[in-house]
Amino acid sequence: MNWLVILLLAIVVVFSRYIFLEPRLPLRLSDRALHFFRYSAAAVLTAISGPVVFVHDHQLALSTENTYMICACVAVALAYLTRHTLLTTIISMGLFFIIH
Amino acid sequence: MTSEQYKSHNRKTLFIKGSYAVFPLILAVIPWGILAGSYALEAGLSAWESQAMSAIVFAGAAQLIAVGMIKSGIGLSTILLTALLVTSRHFLYGLSMRSQVSPLPLKWRLSLGFLLTDELFAISNPEQKHPFSPWYALGGGLSFYIGWNISTCVGIIAGHNIPNLHSLGLDFAIAATFIALVVPTIKTRSTLICVITSLLTSVFCALLNLESGLLIASLTGMSAGVFSAKVFGESA
Numbered sequence: 001m002n003w004l005v006i007l008l009l010a011i012v013v014v015f016s017r018y019i020f021l022e023p024r025l026p027l028r029l030s031d032r033a034l035h036f037f038r039y040s041a042a043a044v045l046t047a048i049s050g051p052v053v054f055v056h057d058h059q060l061a062l063s064t065e066n067t068y069m070i071c072a073c074v075a076v077a078l079a080y081l082t083r084h085t086l087l088t089t090i091i092s093m094g095l096f097f098i099i100h
Numbered sequence: 101m102t103s104e105q106y107k108s109h110n111r112k113t114l115f116i117k118g119s120y121a122v123f124p125l126i127l128a129v130i131p132w133g134i135l136a137g138s139y140a141l142e143a144g145l146s147a148w149e150s151q152a153m154s155a156i157v158f159a160g161a162a163q164l165i166a167v168g169m170i171k172s173g174i175g176l177s178t179i180l181l182t183a184l185l186v187t188s189r190h191f192l193y194g195l196s197m198r199s200q201v202s203p204l205p206l207k208w209r210l211s212l213g214f215l216l217t218d219e220l221f222a223i224s225n226p227e228q229k230h231p232f233s234p235w236y237a238l239g240g241g242l243s244f245y246i247g248w249n250i251s252t253c254v255g256i257i258a259g260h261n262i263p264n265l266h267s268l269g270l271d272f273a274i275a276a277t278f279i280a281l282v283v284p285t286i287k288t289r290s291t292l293i294c295v296i297t298s299l300l301t302s303v304f305c306a307l308l309n310l311e312s313g314l315l316i317a318s319l320t321g322m323s324a325g326v327f328s329a330k331v332f333g334e335s336a
Contacts, residue, residue, distance in 0.1 A: 002149045005176060009166055009183055010156045016187045018213035020194030023202040029195065036326050037196040041225040042291055043298040043321035044189050045218065045282050047314050049275040050299045051306035060307060068272055075276045079283035086124040088280035089273075093128070096272045 071096040111235045118223065118239025124280065125219040126247035128273035129160065133248050135270070136163055137255020143171035147256050154252035158245060159217070162186045188315055193221040200232040208234050215241030222281045289332050294325030 019025065029037070053072040054061060061069065075092035082088060133154065140150035145167070153163050162183045169179045193216055201212055212220075212234065220241040224232060286292050298321025305313025 002145050002170070003152075005166065005170060005179060006149060006152050006156060008176070008180055009153075009159075009162065012180055012183050013157055013159045013162060013187050013190070014214060016184070016190040017194060017216040018210070020191060020198050021201045021209050021213045021216075023209075027198075029198060032326075033195075034199065035329070036322055037192065039291065039294045039322040039325035040192045040196045040318065041222060042282050042285055042295050043318040043325070044192060044314070045222060045278040046295045046298040046321065047302035047317035048218070049278045049282075050302035050317070051313070052271045052275040054303045055306040058307065058309065060303070068269070068275070071272060072275060072279060075279040076283055079280045083284040085121075085277070085280040085284075088283075089124040089128060089277050092276045092279075093273055096269065096276070100269050100272075 067096060067100045070099075114233045114235035115239035118233075118236040118241075119243040121223040121236075122219060122240040122244050125222070125277050126244055128277040129219070129244075129248060130251045131270045131273065132160055132164075133251025134255035134258065136160065136167070137252040137257075138259055139164065139255075140167050141256060141259050143167045145170070150256050151249070151252060154249050158214070158248065159183075159187060160248070182311075185312060185315075189218075189318065190216060192318065193218075196225060197221070197232075201234075204234060212237055212241065215245055217241070217244060218278075219244050222278070225285075288329070288334055290325045290329035290334055293328040294321045297321045297324035 020027070049072070053068045054066075056066070056068070064070065071092050074095055075088055078088040078091055079085075136154055137150055140153055140163075141147065145153070153167065157163050157166075165186055166179050166183055169182065194213070197212075197216070201209055204212075215238070220237060223240045224237045282295060286295060298317050301320045302313060302317035305316055310316065
């Protein structure tokens, strides 16, 4: 039973990843569509992070006691100033685990 | 160097560059891999099944949610539908990378398709500095795959000895890496509008407990980006 779930899960995931990479799929993306998808990375990655930072226990957490928010602000500042992914990740994570 | 030697040297360099680019993301995902391993054991999967989750399914969020549902005895069709919803953002990645990946031979399409995670997309998306290279993407994707599977294996071996990882706030690691990746790509006003819109919408959807919040927020943010590019007169 578990193996069946694993196999079917894999099919669902691979399908979602592969289907639009298949050239025989009759789909030509217009320039407008391509322009739209240029924003997908920024939009999706932000939409994953947003709730992690600002929503705790189903509530908006905007107080200074929200370590997620404080450290996320530090990460934004670091990323903006240094443009260095590894440095930003390590410093902001380090800070988080010290004060959390 | 002959041109053949030059080519293979170049491939190797690109492959290593890709691995290097994905390295911070591997660091952030190690605790999650450990969690995926120990949580699967806890849910009643065997050690082999737990490892297979990471080796065959290879999808952090979908894996953890599916394991949680197996544990609570939820039916197969609900598990699969939820997985489809969680994994639906990959449709966007596929569409974004279609122009670069679909002309490649089948073995490339299948390898990169299988390895196409949030992390791989983040390092190889069109807004990054480098032009798209399959070798770069393969280096990043494969390194991430190995990192994810080794950390799952560690989780399985450690088993129930893992303390409650959720209480440590590991989710911040993911947010931190995504911030580190997104912020430098904000070079136009329309991208900034896209990010702000996506952020506000995602928080709003999370407060409403909407299951499809991620997708709604992403599409709203992308639309805001296109719309504001038009308003600001940015060239498409």
